[in-house]
Amino acid sequence: xxxxxxxxxxxxxxxxxxxxxxxxxxxxxxxxxxxxxxxxxxxxxxxxxxxxxxxxxxxxxxxxxxxxxxxxxxxxxxxxxxxxxxxxxxxxxxxxxxxxxxxxxxxxxxxxxxxxxxxxxxxxxxxxxxxxxxxxxxxxxxxxxxxxxxxxxxxxxxxxxxxxxxxxxxxxxxxxxxxxxxxxxxxxxxxxxxxxxxxxxxxxxxxxxxxxxxxxxxxxxxxxxxxxxxxxxxxxxxxxxxxxxxxxxxxxxxxxxxxxxxxxx
Amino acid sequence: xxxxxxxxxxxxxxxxxxxxxxxxxxxxxxxxxxxxxxxxxxxxxxxxxxxxxxxxxxxxxxxxxxxxxxxxxxxxxxxxxxxxxxxxxxxxxxxxxxxxxxxxxxxxxxxxxxxxxxxxxxxxxxxxxxxxxxxxxxxxxxxxxxxxxxxxxxxxxxxxxxxxxxxxxxxxxxxxxxxxxxxxxxxxxxxxxxxxxxxxxxxxxxxxxxxxxxxxxxxxxxxxxxxxxxxxxxxxxxxxxxxxxxxxxxxxxxxxxxxxxxxxxxxxxxxxxxxxxxxxxxxxxxxxxxxxxxxxxxxxxxxxxxxxxxxxxxxxxxxxxxxxxxxxxxxxxxxxxxxxxxxxxxxxxxxxxxxxxxxxxxxxxxxxxxxxxxxxxxxxxxxxxxxxxxxxxxxxxxxxxxxxxxxxxxxxxxxxxxxxxxxxxxxxxxxxxxxxxxxxxxxxxxxxxxxxxxxxxxxxxxxxxxx
Numbered sequence: 001x002x003x004x005x006x007x008x009x010x011x012x013x014x015x016x017x018x019x020x021x022x023x024x025x026x027x028x029x030x031x032x033x034x035x036x037x038x039x040x041x042x043x044x045x046x047x048x049x050x051x052x053x054x055x056x057x058x059x060x061x062x063x064x065x066x067x068x069x070x071x072x073x074x075x076x077x078x079x080x081x082x083x084x085x086x087x088x089x090x091x092x093x094x095x096x097x098x099x100x101x102x103x104x105x106x107x108x109x110x111x112x113x114x115x116x117x118x119x120x121x122x123x124x125x126x127x128x129x130x131x132x133x134x135x136x137x138x139x140x141x142x143x144x145x146x147x148x149x150x151x152x153x154x155x156x157x158x159x160x161x162x163x164x165x166x167x168x169x170x171x172x173x174x175x176x177x178x179x180x181x182x183x184x185x186x187x188x189x190x191x192x193x194x195x196x197x198x199x200x201x202x203x204x205x206x207x208x209x210x211x212x213x214x215x216x217x218x219x220x221x222x223x224x225x226x227x228x229x230x231x232x233x234x235x236x237x238x239x240x241x242x243x244x245x246x247x248x249x250x251x252x253x254x255x256x257x258x259x260x261x262x263x264x265x
Numbered sequence: 266x267x268x269x270x271x272x273x274x275x276x277x278x279x280x281x282x283x284x285x286x287x288x289x290x291x292x293x294x295x296x297x298x299x300x301x302x303x304x305x306x307x308x309x310x311x312x313x314x315x316x317x318x319x320x321x322x323x324x325x326x327x328x329x330x331x332x333x334x335x336x337x338x339x340x341x342x343x344x345x346x347x348x349x350x351x352x353x354x355x356x357x358x359x360x361x362x363x364x365x366x367x368x369x370x371x372x373x374x375x376x377x378x379x380x381x382x383x384x385x386x387x388x389x390x391x392x393x394x395x396x397x398x399x400x401x402x403x404x405x406x407x408x409x410x411x412x413x414x415x416x417x418x419x420x421x422x423x424x425x426x427x428x429x430x431x432x433x434x435x436x437x438x439x440x441x442x443x444x445x446x447x448x449x450x451x452x453x454x455x456x457x458x459x460x461x462x463x464x465x466x467x468x469x470x471x472x473x474x475x476x477x478x479x480x481x482x483x484x485x486x487x488x489x490x491x492x493x494x495x496x497x498x499x500x501x502x503x504x505x506x507x508x509x510x511x512x513x514x515x516x517x518x519x520x521x522x523x524x525x526x527x528x529x530x531x532x533x534x535x536x537x538x539x540x541x542x543x544x545x546x547x548x549x550x551x552x553x554x555x556x557x558x559x560x561x562x563x564x565x566x567x568x569x570x571x572x573x574x575x576x577x578x579x580x581x582x583x584x585x586x587x588x589x590x591x592x593x594x595x596x597x598x599x600x601x602x603x604x605x606x607x608x609x610x611x612x613x614x615x616x617x618x619x620x621x622x623x624x625x626x627x628x629x630x631x632x633x634x635x636x637x638x639x640x641x642x643x644x645x646x647x648x649x650x651x652x653x654x655x656x657x658x659x660x661x662x663x664x665x666x667x668x669x670x671x672x673x674x675x676x677x678x679x680x681x682x683x684x685x686x687x688x689x690x691x692x693x694x695x696x697x698x699x700x701x702x703x704x705x706x707x708x709x710x711x712x713x714x715x716x717x718x719x720x721x722x723x724x725x726x727x728x729x730x731x732x
Contacts (some may be wrong), residue, residue, distance in 0.1 A: 063634060063725045084638055091636025102631045102729070106281045118270040119636045163635065 009072075010171055010203040011037040011060055016069035018055050018227075029055035031227030032069070039170070040201040042194065044214035044235065047224035053207045054175055056224065060205060061094055061173050062086045074170055091119055095164030099176035101156040103148040103163070109135060110144040113163045120167055134162040138192060154185035161192060165200075172196065174206040178213060186210075190217050266641045275648035282621070289610075289617040290657040296607030297661025297705045298668060301697060303603035304596060305669040309691035311592040318588065327556040327568050329354065329362060329371070330577040352575045355550040362556055365570045367563035372396040373551040375530050376521055383432045383458040390428060392460065393521030394530035398557075410450035411506035418528040422458065423506035428522035429453055446684065450507045457501050460523075462535045464496045500533065607705070610657070611712040614650055618716035621649070622723070629720055630728025643721035650713025651706055658705030665701070666693050 018030040030052045037043050045053040058064040059071050062078050071078045103112045113131040138158040148156050178186030194217050197204045208214050214221050215236045223231035279286045331354035362371040375394040380387045400406055400413040414421045429449045558567050564580045571578040629642055673691040
């Protein structure tokens with residue numbers, strides 16, 4: 001049942017680089033990374049601060065353009081897209097959640113979740129219903145008119161998840177989604193993400209520096225250091241159909257994983 | 266993004282930093298207000314001047330003359346039939362002229378120099394007949410002390426202020442225009458004066474002494490065998506009004522100071538003072554007719570029609586054109602001064618929006634990350650500029666309207682102290698209201714161009730990193 005054709009390929013990066021000038025120095029944030037992520041996979045990007053994991057995520061998110069190499073998501077070569085097309089790609093193909101939630105403080109939760117639908121030009125009579133549904137799904141039906149600052153971190157991250165999923169993206173990108181949460185709330189958020197990964201068979205690419213979390217939830221873990229991929233291993237959650245589709249580069253499932261160096265931001 | 270969403274988000278953002286945006290909007294509204302106030306005064310003055318000039322008969326009157334006396338109008342010799350073949354300017358001709366499209370009325374200009382007796386003393390002056398319609402369309406009679414003639418042929422008289430002073434023996438102080446018309450009116454209204462005149466009778470046998478005032482008539486120059494005779498009469502007239510302005514201003518040098526109802530003058534068959542008419546032998550005609558036209562634009566057409574009938578005609582329509590030109594230039598200057606404040610306000614818009622970009626950098630980053638395009642972000646900032654222009658424009662028009670009213674009010678207080686009738690020197694036509702708001706929006710959008718483009722170009726990765 002497993003086809004390794006391009007149709008089931010969610011993300012492919014080919015020798016992708018993102019270099020930028022910082023004063024005199026050339027920073028190689030991403031330095032020649034080639035990975036394939038299949039549709040429905042739950043992948044964790046691990047690495048220390050400055051390892052390039054967030055930069056790689058931004059390239060996949062279409063927020064940034066590679067210096068060289070290609071990023072192909074569901075058949076779209078992001079480097080070839082215009083700014084306008086890239087905005088459409090961000091609107092419809094990917095959903096993003098951030099460590100700092102990034103809800104707009106002046107808007108209520110309902111309005112925050114509605115915002116991507118405004119950009120998608122969805123009729124305003126439909127919007128409110130869809131946003132309510134989405135907030136209900138993350139357990140926030142009683143908080144619709146609250147502003148983000150009136151809520152706990154966990155609630156804000158749930159709202160941000162509801163916003164990320166509102167336009168039914170194929171790919172969920174999460175940048176340290178539990179970084180600002182206590183471990184119990186973090187677990188709740190991860191459970192939610194996993195449930196979306198499973199029920200909607202949505203591909204998840206998550207940046208984290210928490211080894212334990214990655215092991216528990218991800219079917220596959222990519223370790224980055226200095227902008228390079230240094231290790232590509234299956235996580236504990238690889239049982240089930242999701243992890244069985246893990247790439248053949250995963251050599252030894254039982255291999256001991258190196259612990260992340262230092263504190264990540 | 267749909268238009269509704271853009272405007273909705275724009276107004277929401279404006280409300281978020283309400284204080285600062287209010288200050289910017291107030292800046293715009295002050296600019297618009299100064300523009301509106303300046304222009305409303307310019308337009309008001311223009312309307313006042315054209316109203317005055319139109320009522321003076323300067324621009325809506327064609328003077329028709331008989332070409333038989335062409336020696337007096339050399340400058341018009343180039344057209345029409347030779348004087349001898351020209352028709353007589355008589356009553357049928359007057360009726361024909363009144364039929365010309367656009368003509369409101371045509372009435373004879375009757376004026377003569379005569380003796381007016383008041384309090385036993387004679388005063389020589391120019392007397393003119395005034396058509397009854399002048400009550401409403403000649404603003405010299407708008408501010409009249411007392412009243413206008415009670416009926417078309419009433420034996421009543423309206424005096425010009427300077428003549429009233431003469432009758433009372435008051436010599437106005439040089440340079441000081443402080444004689445109060447109301448005081449003169451108190452002394453004169455309701456009193457009677459006697460006018461002596463010469464009647465021209467077409468039938469030599471007609472008995473003298475049938476003058477309307479019932480005064481003693483004395484036969485003066487009955488010449489047997491002639492087609493008419495001249496009889497001296499007296500007419501008693503009641504003073505009903507005093508006018509401050511000169512109702513006869515357009516008639517040039519021969520200014521009348523005593524005004525009688527035109528119908529009364531016609532009934533009296535007063536012999537015209539000009540010599541050539543006394544020697545004429547045919548049926549009496551008019552020296553000239555004043556032809557009043559409904560709309561100044563129709564003056565040239567009416568003038569042509571009268572010329573085609575074989576009469577001489579002239580008007581002052583060119584003067585009206587140059588007056589309009591003058592006011593166009595004046596309005597232009599006023600608009601430029603008014604716009605200066607708006608230009609300053611537009612810098613305020615640029616500043617506010619650039620500040621807003623810095624402040625909302627992160628928000629712009631978030632919007633881009635969740636799918637906003639450059640056009641969405643640009644549109645949002647653009648709409649915010651436009652919304653400030655709209656609100657500022659509407660507030661500015663209201664403010665400008667109020668300022669104009671205030672200036673008008675102040676001017677009228679001053680005029681009242683100087684015993685002048687109140688005027689309307691301020692006018693806000695609908696096109697000015699809409700134009701000022703549209704201009705305000707246009708200026709605001711123009712100011713929003715740069716900030717909007719800058720916001721749209723913002724790099725989302727950097728914007729998201731910004732705390």
